[in-house]
Amino acid sequence: MVFSSLLFLFWFIPIFFAVYYICPAKWRNAVLFTGSIVFYAWGEPAYLILIFISIFVNYLAGLGIARYSDTGTNSVKRRLVFILALVFDFGMLVVFKYTGFFVQNINGLFGTSIPDPHFTLPLGISFYTFQIASYVIDLYKNDIKCEKNPLDLGTYLVMFPQLIAGPIVIYSRVSDQLRSRSITYEKISDGITTFILGLSSKVLIANTVGQLWNDLEGIGYKNISMPLAWLGVVAFTLQIYFDFNGYSLMAVGLGKMLGFDIPRNFDHPYISTSLTEFWRRWHMTLSGWFRDYVYIPLGGNRKGAARTYVNLFIVWFLTGFWHGAGWNFICWGLFFFVLLTLEKSFLGSFLAGHKVFARIYSLVLIGLSWMIFAITDFAQLGVYFSRLFAFSGLTNCPDALYYVRNYAVVIAIGCLFSTPALSAWFEKRKNRITGIAIQVVLLFMCIAYLADAAYNPFLYFRF
Amino acid sequence: MKKFAKDIIKYPMTVVFAAVCLCMFALYIILPQKDFSDMENRFLQKRPQISASSLADGSFMDSFETYTNEQIPFRNAFVKCKAVCVWLTGSAENDGIAKGEDSYLFDKVLSKNDKTAKNIAAIKNFVSSSDRDVYIAIAPTSTWINEKKLPAGMPVLDEKACADDLAGALAGCENAHIIDLYDTLASHADEQIFYRTDHHWTTRGADYAYETIASKMGIAVMDITEYQKHEIPGFYGTHYAKYKGIFVKPDTLEYYDVPIKGLELEGRMVDNLIDEEKLAGYDKYAAFMYGNDGRYVVHADKGAGRDLIILKDSYANCLIPYLVMDYDTITVMDLRYFGGSVSDELASDPDADVLLMYNWTFVNEDNHFFKLTK
Numbered sequence: 001m002v003f004s005s006l007l008f009l010f011w012f013i014p015i016f017f018a019v020y021y022i023c024p025a026k027w028r029n030a031v032l033f034t035g036s037i038v039f040y041a042w043g044e045p046a047y048l049i050l051i052f053i054s055i056f057v058n059y060l061a062g063l064g065i066a067r068y069s070d071t072g073t074n075s076v077k078r079r080l081v082f083i084l085a086l087v088f089d090f091g092m093l094v095v096f097k098y099t100g101f102f103v104q105n106i107n108g109l110f111g112t113s114i115p116d117p118h119f120t121l122p123l124g125i126s127f128y129t130f131q132i133a134s135y136v137i138d139l140y141k142n143d144i145k146c147e148k149n150p151l152d153l154g155t156y157l158v159m160f161p162q163l164i165a166g167p168i169v170i171y172s173r174v175s176d177q178l179r180s181r182s183i184t185y186e187k188i189s190d191g192i193t194t195f196i197l198g199l200s201s202k203v204l205i206a207n208t209v210g211q212l213w214n215d216l217e218g219i220g221y222k223n224i225s226m227p228l229a230w231l232g233v234v235a236f237t238l239q240i241y242f243d244f245n246g247y248s249l250m251a252v253g254l255g256k257m258l259g260f261d262i263p264r265n266f267d268h269p270y271i272s273t274s275l276t277e278f279w280r281r282w283h284m285t286l287s288g289w290f291r292d293y294v295y296i297p298l299g300g301n302r303k304g305a306a307r308t309y310v311n312l313f314i315v316w317f318l319t320g321f322w323h324g325a326g327w328n329f330i331c332w333g334l335f336f337f338v339l340l341t342l343e344k345s346f347l348g349s350f351l352a353g354h355k356v357f358a359r360i361y362s363l364v365l366i367g368l369s370w371m372i373f374a375i376t377d378f379a380q381l382g383v384y385f386s387r388l389f390a391f392s393g394l395t396n397c398p399d400a401l402y403y404v405r406n407y408a409v410v411i412a413i414g415c416l417f418s419t420p421a422l423s424a425w426f427e428k429r430k431n432r433i434t435g436i437a438i439q440v441v442l443l444f445m446c447i448a449y450l451a452d453a454a455y456n457p458f459l460y461f462r463f
Numbered sequence: 464m465k466k467f468a469k470d471i472i473k474y475p476m477t478v479v480f481a482a483v484c485l486c487m488f489a490l491y492i493i494l495p496q497k498d499f500s501d502m503e504n505r506f507l508q509k510r511p512q513i514s515a516s517s518l519a520d521g522s523f524m525d526s527f528e529t530y531t532n533e534q535i536p537f538r539n540a541f542v543k544c545k546a547v548c549v550w551l552t553g554s555a556e557n558d559g560i561a562k563g564e565d566s567y568l569f570d571k572v573l574s575k576n577d578k579t580a581k582n583i584a585a586i587k588n589f590v591s592s593s594d595r596d597v598y599i600a601i602a603p604t605s606t607w608i609n610e611k612k613l614p615a616g617m618p619v620l621d622e623k624a625c626a627d628d629l630a631g632a633l634a635g636c637e638n639a640h641i642i643d644l645y646d647t648l649a650s651h652a653d654e655q656i657f658y659r660t661d662h663h664w665t666t667r668g669a670d671y672a673y674e675t676i677a678s679k680m681g682i683a684v685m686d687i688t689e690y691q692k693h694e695i696p697g698f699y700g701t702h703y704a705k706y707k708g709i710f711v712k713p714d715t716l717e718y719y720d721v722p723i724k725g726l727e728l729e730g731r732m733v734d735n736l737i738d739e740e741k742l743a744g745y746d747k748y749a750a751f752m753y754g755n756d757g758r759y760v761v762h763a764d765k766g767a768g769r770d771l772i773i774l775k776d777s778y779a780n781c782l783i784p785y786l787v788m789d790y791d792t793i794t795v796m797d798l799r800y801f802g803g804s805v806s807d808e809l810a811s812d813p814d815a816d817v818l819l820m821y822n823w824t825f826v827n828e829d830n831h832f833f834k835l836t837k
Contacts, residue, residue, distance in 0.1 A: 005528065005531075005532075006531045006532055006535055007527070007528050007531045007532075009484060009487070010484060010487040010488050010491060010531065010535075011488065011491070011531060013484050014484045014485050014488040015488075042524050043521075043524070045518075045519075045521060185470050185471055185473070185474045185477055186473075186474060188474070188477050189474030189475075189476045189477045192476045192477060192480045193476055196476075196480075215571075215573060215618075218573030218574050219573050219574065219618050220573075220574060223618075398615065398616035399616055399618050400616070401615060401616040402555070402614060402615060402616030402617050402618065403616075405553060405554070405555060405614070405615070405616075406553070406554040406555055406556055407554070408553065409552040409553050409554075410552055430476075431473065431474060431475065431476070436475050436476060436479065439476060439479075440479060443480070443483065444544075445544075445545075445548060447535075447541055448541040448542070448544040448545040448548065449545050449548075450532070451532065451535050451538055451541035451542055451545065452541070452542045452545040452546070452558065452707075453532070
């Protein structure tokens with residue numbers, strides 16, 4: 001099930017929340033667990049079993065790690081349990097997400113013909129694997145206590161707001177709330193407001209500009225003019241942000257309505273003045289996870305310049321690869337490795353001194369990086385880049401006029417809401433008449449757009 | 464209770480949101496379900512029955528989701544409201560239909576489908592499977608003909624070039640006779656040869672096509688105006704059903720009373736070419752030849768001494784009244800719904816003329832051309 005659907009709004013929400021609020025607090029985890037299973041199984045009953053196995057294995061691993069102390073012979077057993085749990089968690093991810101990629105590349109490289117099993121990607125596996133890994137790793141580092149109640153651990157893993165597409169909530173952040181959480185009218189109301197803003201981002205902006213990007217694929221990249229190619233960059237840049245931020249806001253909002261404090265995932269990434277800053281504002285829970293569980297354990301920047309660059313390379317290679325089993329995603333990650341390295345060595349200080357240039361530099365490179373991300377076929381990517389710099393098409397571009405006419409208003413609204421310009425204004429009014437009116441209009445517009453939805457994908461469902 | 468009211472009043476969104484979600488949920492359950500949407504001209508999914516097998520294979524979940532989308536309370540109002548919002552943002556399009564000059568609505572065809580080559584191959588295969596003469600008429604789309612009325616800059620596929628691919632593929636077959644309707648219709652582009660709100664050509668468009676087809680096939684070009692003409696106003700066609708916006712002028716549907724001995728539909732016989740019941744309904748174009756039966760036979764009342772077999776899509780339905788003036792018996796097959804064998808039909812009337820009459824979109828997108836040689 002997806003949040004931006006009438007099914008979720010008018011069947012799941014009323015039934016689930018009615019039961020959840022009426023239930024005594026001690027049953028709420030059971031209700032949340034059951035509701036989340038229904039939510040997940042609605043679209044993907046077959047892979048439900050993987051989630052149950054994952055809860056079972058990690059629960060036992062947790063008990064094992066907690067049982068053996070980290071001294072003497074027991075520390076070997078402790079380490080063994082820990083490693084087995086990680087091998088299991090990441091093994092599942094590798095098998096289901098990357099088998100096809102590896103098989104194709106091995107076949108291509110060695111001329112073998114190993115059959116590709118064509119696994120469908122289990123919904124949300126990239127996200128829940130990282131979440132459960134945070135539990136096992138933190139437990140091994142003695143940062144947290146072992147979860148004795150399998151239902152609480154299961155609820156943490158499958159909780160529907162963040163199960164499918166994040167934010168990646170690390171266990172230590174919500175462990176207290178799993179046992180007891182307060183639900184107040186203020187929290188519920190805040191949650192609803194956040195949910196409506198997220199829903200609007202997704203339905204009114206992302207889906208709409210997404211159609212422009214879709215049309216470009218239909219027309220064929222080789223047939224578009226240079227201005228239309230750039231308009232396409234703008235459209236995809238807005239689509240992916242409003243899509244993913246919309247989903248994350250809905251998750252945070254639903255979390256609040258449940259009494260949980262789910263971390264924010266985005267902080268106006270497109271106002272960044274460097275790519276380093278961009279990654280501090282974009283998908284913050286993912287970059288935070290890579291920082292805490294890969295970069296710092298590898299030694300971070302404390303082992304000399306050479307080692308720092310190697311560590312950065314590993315992190316960005318993995319970040320790219322996490323986004324998809326394809327070479328273009330790896331290239332996309334390494335694109336950031338190169339630029340972040342340059343910013344670290346000299347470019348950063350230059351950018352700090354030239355704010356206007358820094359903004360243009362950041363936006364253009366972010367936009368271009370999305371092209372590497374969006375176009376999985378390198379030949380097609382080459383065609384697209386050639387159109388971006390095909391100056392001969394600059395004078396004759398009726399196609400761009402048509403798309404500007406159709407999308408200018410939505411793109412302008414998207415650009416405005418990519419900045420924090422109206423956040424403070426709205427925040428002050430969200431419980432007053434102006435704010436309520438805005439939210440009601442947005443909610444009804446979303447319902448209208450969903451009632452007529454022919455196009456409603458979630459970009460991050462592929463991961 | 465008083466405390467509750469005092470607390471909740473500080474956070475009105477909780478009340479509003481809960482009210483909207485709960486009311487809609489209740490209305491889904493209370494309101495009667497609709498079978499058919501007049502505005503969108505299609506059947507709607509009703510609440511599915513739950514069963515172990517439909518749960519296991521996920522079909523229950525799929526149909527339930529379709530049900531919630533299609534039976535949403537106040538659906539027409541919501542859908543209309545969305546169309547108006549989209550229009551307010553300045554967009555020429557809604558749901559893939561663009562509004563051009565004079566409130567013409569156009570389908571946006573961006574690219575050649577993968578199926579085009581396959582369909583062309585199937586047609587070639589059919590033609591070369593015997594040495595019988597086969598006439599092939601491909602109708603252009605409204606988008607291609609009315610290029611001047613399109614919203615400025617709207618991308619259009621060079622559909623003529625694609626139609627020429629078909630001619631090129633059949634160049635080696637001596638028994639294939641391509642009837643080029645592109646030039647004929649393009650020369651009348653300033654007349655209303657396509658509906659504003661529908662994807663089909665108008666009776667006038669079919670009239671021009673008929674002249675070309677008849678002269679190419681060597682049959683007399685008859686004058687239909689000797690029969691009684693009827694005009695049915697207030698027709699909102701398939702393109703409007705998707706566009707759903709405001710300020711759209713309806714079309715007027717025209718037809719002539721061409722007398723026949725009988726029209727043999729699947730399982731019944733009627734005595735005229737027009738289903739008058741459908742003229743009163745929403746999809747008025749479906750009145751021609753009673754819609755799209757898989758196979759029907761027109762028995763004309765003149766002794767013309769020639770028979771015709773047509774393989775076609777819905778564009779042919781308003782062309783057939785013209786051909787009735789030239790033939791004794793016209794056997795018509797729509798491969799989408801025809802379950803029998805085309806080869807058997809052809810063998811049963813070896814002297815009949817054979818005409819393939821398709822709209823270009825159909826050649827680009829349909830899946831049934833393989834049935835030609837079945």
